[in-house]
Amino acid sequence: MAAPSAHDPDQALLARIAEIWNARAEGLISHMNLKIEEPRRDSVRIRMPFNPDFTADEEQTLIHGGILTALLDSAFGLANFLAVENVETMATLDLRVEYLRPAAARADVMVEAECYHQTRHVVFNSGRVWLDIPGRPEVARALAAFLVTRGEGMSFLEKLATGGPGA
């Protein structure tokens, strides 16, 4: 576990980057209606509110594994956006998801995505998913690798600090 976010000196900046990422989201991610709760330099925690469209059964009480996979992939994208200096492009190389138990509740889904190692070209992620119900164990774990390209000059973080969004 990383240190509590309140002690991270660039917490406000990370939160701002995360919000910009979320506000610019289109397509699938905007349907997920994500709430970014804990953006850090090397990990992020996100909430996906319960959505009956994302269920597996006609009674709409079981969250489908496929949407958990999509959520993990999205969370890794944001984690890498926060973690990788000068990131220009990002592509998922591979993704492995373990479905530990059924996500059987009409509950919000929580995901924590970590960027646990990066080289110049490749970033390694791990993630876990649980339902927002006290005492309930994890429902999924995942590993992924992303291929990144890095631009020249200031990082996105630095640009934000000196200029403003999109500067």
Place this chain on the structure above:
Amino acid sequence: MNRDELQAQCMRVPYFRFIGFEIDEVGEEYVVARLDQAGRHIGNSVIGAFHGGMLASFMEAVASAAVSRNCNIRRPKPVNMTVDFLRPALAGTLFVRAEIVRKGRRIASIEAIASQKDAAKPVARGLFHFLLI
């Protein structure tokens, strides 16, 4: 189960309705489905690419349909999945062919290959395990 029956069974799953795919072909050991890109499938709007997680879950849905049909199980339980993303999945139609690689007493292993216009250049391939009991 024929194509229409399998399609109807899939569309009873809310998340499969959200994905919105169509089954093209069914065989004893395989299922082929297509997905025409709509706004909710997009991951990168600059290049109009499919979201990688949407692609992976579409592949899993077709794999699940193949198990469902072959093993006569209404909702196969997914154990895990791995997907290799080989090329960007761009605007247009995605085709997924899911084939039963092995069916044991407890586990079925399914391989799914996703492609677009050129079947010889797959955009992704994946392996999916389902528990049959």
